[in-house]
Amino acid sequence: MQRSKKIVILGHFGVGKTSLIRRFVTNQFSDKYKVTIGVHITKKVVALTSEDSISLILWDLEGTDDLDQIRDAYLLGTHGIIFVFDISRPSTFQHLKTDLQIVSRKIPDRPLLIIGNKKDLVPEDELHETLNEHAIQYNYLTSAKTGDMVEEVFLDLANLLNKDA
Numbered sequence: 001m002q003r004s005k006k007i008v009i010l011g012h013f014g015v016g017k018t019s020l021i022r023r024f025v026t027n028q029f030s031d032k033y034k035v036t037i038g039v040h041i042t043k044k045v046v047a048l049t050s051e052d053s054i055s056l057i058l059w060d061l062e063g064t065d066d067l068d069q070i071r072d073a074y075l076l077g078t079h080g081i082i083f084v085f086d087i088s089r090p091s092t093f094q095h096l097k098t099d100l101q102i103v104s105r106k107i108p109d110r111p112l113l114i115i116g117n118k119k120d121l122v123p124e125d126e127l128h129e130t131l132n133e134h135a136i137q138y139n140y141l142t143s144a145k146t147g148d149m150v151e152e153v154f155l156d157l158a159n160l161l162n163k164d165a
Contacts, residue, residue, distance in 0.1 A: 004055040005161045006077050010070070010103060011084035012092040013063035016117040019144035020084065021058050024154050029145050039074055046158045054158050067102040080157050081112040085138075088121040093136055111160040113139040115153055120145050 009017045018040070022028055025044045040060040047053045061074055083103060085093040093116070103112065116136070119127060120143040127141070139156070142149040 004057055005079040005158075006057045006059060007080045007082060007157060008059045008061055008075060008078050008107070009082045009084060010061055010067065011063060012065055012086070015063065015084045015086040015089075015092050016144045017063065017084050018060050020082075020115070020117060020142065020150055020153070021060050023144045023147050023150045025058070027147070029147070031145070044154075046155060048158065048162050052162070054162055056154065056158060067099055067106070070106065072106070075107050078107050078110055080161050081107055081110055082115055082153065082157065083112060084115045084117050085136075086118050087116040087127060087130065087141065088118045090130075090134070093134060096134075096136060111157060113153060113157055115139065116141045117144060119143050119148065 009021060011017050018034070019029060021042055022030070025042050039062070042058045042060065043055060044058065045053050045055045059074065061070060064070060081103060083100060085096060087093070100112070100114070114137060116131070116138045119141045122130065130136075131138070140149050140153050142153060144150060
């Protein structure tokens with residue numbers, strides 16, 4: 001049996017939302033930066049068991065520093081959320097708690113994964129120091145460039161959505 005689930009990918013400008021999706025869907029990475037304007041929709045079917053799969057409809061929303069400005073129409077029918085910040089750019093996680101409160105208010109009671117992307121740009125010891133210093137709560141640290149933990153993020157969310165089905 002196959003179901004479709006809408007996933008919105010949110011975060012500030014340039015945190016790597018599009019790159020994460022591209023890595024997951026096509027296993028490719030490009031360092032040529034293209035700004036997403038509005039929304040870009042991609043789909044990938046994920047096998048959960050030999051008889052069961054889920055079609056993830058990935059809504060790549062344009063980055064914004066003010067999450068209250070996201071069009072509510074883009075958020076209608078959302079089943080799950082991936083919120084991405086750039087671990088190498090403090091401006092994308094300094095107000096993480098407030099950003100997540102806005103997301104929870106706009107899209108209540110949906111599975112949410114918090115992703116720190118671009119871990120390849122930060123030395124390992126500095127990475128954990130930064131996370132601890134800012135008391136950052138996250139589910140995964142990823143690198144769209146290397147592919148590290150990208151597949152796990154989307155599979156984890158697919159499994160969470162399958163439990164809710």
